[in-house]
Amino acid sequence: RFYDEPWTADRWWAIQSTLDIGEKPLCFSIYADKTKLSTFGHIKGYPVVARCLNLPVHIRNGRGPGGGRLIGWLPIIQVPTDLVTGPTHQAQLKRLVWHLAFEKIIASIAERSHTGERMMWHSPNAPQSIKVRPTILILSADYEEQAIMSLTRGVNGLQPCPKCHVSRDDLMEYGEVYAARSYTKTQSVLAKARSARTVKDRDALLTECGIYNIDNALAQVFLSDLYDSLSFDPLHTLDLGLWGYHLWEELKTVIKEIKQTQVVNEHCDAMPMWRNLTHWKQIMNIDFSDSTKFDDISRIILFVTQDIALAYAEKFPRLYELLKCIRAYINMKRYAALEVHTTETLDALEATINKYAHMIQQYQAFAENANDDIPFKSWNFPKQHLIHHLVDDIKAKGVTHNSNTKPGEEGNSRLKKIYRTTNFKNTDEQILKKDHLSLIADLIDMHVTHYEASKAEVSQTKQPTTEFEHIYLGAALPPCTLEELQARFASDPQLRGFKSQLAERINTYTRTHNKPAFSLTDATLIIEYRYTKANYTSIVDWRIATDYLRCTPEWNGNPRYDHVMFKTSDTDDSFSFGQMIFAFTVKISPKEVLPYLFIRPFERYKPISQLRQQMDKDLELLRVHEASRLCEVIPFLSVIRGTLLAPAHDVTSDRFVVDTSDSDMFLHIQSLWS
DSSP: OEEOSGGGSHHHHHHHHHSOTTEEEEEEEEEEOOEEOSTTSSSEEOEEEEEETTSOHHHHTSSSTTSOEEEEEOOOOOOOTTTSOSHHHHHHHHHHHHHHHHHHHTHHHHHHHHHOEEEEEEOSSSEEEEEEEEEEEEEEOOHHHHHHHHTBOGGGSSSOOSSBOOOTTOTTOOSOOOOBOOHHHHHHHHHHHHTOSSHHHHHHHHHHHTBOSOOOGGGGSTTOOHHHHBOOOHIIIIIIIIIIIIIHHHHHHHHHHTTOHHHHHHHHHHSOOBTTBOOOSOOTTOOOOOHHHHHHHHHHHHHHHHHHHHHTTTTOTHHHHHHHHHHHHHHHHHHHTOSSEEHHHHHHHHHHHHHHHHHHHHHHHHHHTOOSSSOOOOOOSHHHHHGGGHHHHHHHHOSGGGTOSHHHHHHHHHHHHHHTTSOSSSHHHHHHHHHHHHHHHHHHHHHHHHHHHHHSOOOOOOOOTTEETTEEEEEEOOOEEHHHHHHHHTTOGGGTTHHHHHHHHHHHHHHHTTOOOOOOOTTOEEEEEEEEEEEEEOTTTSOEEEEEEEEEEEETTEEEEOEEEEESOSSSOOEEEEEEEEEEEEEEETTEEEEEEEEEEEEEOOOSOHHHHHHHHHTTOEEEEEOSSOOEEEEGGGEEEEEOEEEOSSSTTEEEEOTTSOHHHHHHHHHHHO
């Protein structure tokens, strides 16, 4: 079973099964959240954005036509404290206004969800008329906004979860089954509350269930289940929540307690450059950032702190215990972020969530009895519980990027730009008008682009000679002789044997492929390349991904020699790692050029220290070190993909394979641990 787009998951098919033959669901994702429009945050907006889930994710989460569209602008009310007293009544008034306003926004689809609507589908063969039923499949919002949508009482309620009836004292528990909230049950409670004899009895019943005495606007949309629509939000729950606000803050406190701030910053600066991963000069002074930056910190944090945890394992074991929690969190986050899920990966995600919850409970018990000056922190809060619903949410509505609030948050930047073009008076109306004009401009641009593309002639360019199957070589240097290369490598004993290895590789190739023998001489010309693209099929979603690799003595003022993963056998899936030293081609005939790579090989290695071995195992750090043998010449086509190796710091020649560089690498390394 595969889960990716919403239509591959259970909830979509449950809706489809209830419709008449010939009817199709037109499913929407709704995002709503307050955002700061002015520079200092004095002026705020409350946009409501809809996305059509019938479109593939790269379109609906994009910024052009087919992406998210602004469908409403909710009022932000300032509750007069002299008229409405107490936080409970103030929160109730805000929710009442929200739902009355939202009712008007969704009125156009609420009616059509019951009757259906005829639409023309312009299929490739001929236009067809189909009847669609609009429905809201996903509500994309952070925890605070979900409390408003579900009319629950939020973090201070006796049952703070918007999806189930968990008690606020049990938010750390994982594995327990709590009764799910449902519209039918909620209506039953409201009916009892409204028929109560006294206000005190009514409020007691509502407080016990953690809800308000308000009718939910979303109930008007046919086939839209409010509580099923509330979806897991990785942005605020994981990146900015469990990690950014909790684990990261706790880790900084621990690091500062043992006065290792400078060491962590130096280790960050020593991390090799890698595409789509922020390179930090220092991280310990970062208190607030966007989700991408926080996620990037989590991807490297184990590799820049593990040696400190080893050094302080006996006199300050708290850091070691916290890093074990962080590894459990990282595994949970990486599995949660997969672009495609299978039954197996969902089982693995369930196991990692269970392990994370267990590790957090252990850490809290350890911290409660720790003999240090770090303030005690309770891990019993709602976002710690929301992961309880993650696996079920993926099964119901597809992978997490379907419900992530990140596209909605990124879209707010456009509204901020529009705000700066207004005269700062009655800005709400001006923003809505200009956003509509922006949509018109996008549609015109789309039609022009499509027309020009249809008229453009198909280019018949010849395939470049530097492209070899899944490998592309660039940044070529002038040809040089083999003799000149050998002189260049003469100073390093590990680099000797280049000529004999290359000759053996070429002879093996010519013999295997029934080619004429090639004689390698000192005068043979070799072309060096300092830039490489390696295409590979991701084991996550089976799409083509690309690593951009460099092998150069000067890149942005520093030498850069990236690492690769390469096949060690043609008969099985075994692989190893190596550092690129020299990428080159040899012309063995007038019509044939062969690409090769000179590498410094690394091999898996267990340290002598038992404590170090145990820490590597607990933190799931795959350690490799420079092989004692000479550097090797390998066929470039044996390269699988690029790899990020981080310095181990405790041993100069050791490296750790950074499994968090991307989802494909994460699954590769997880397969080794299993």
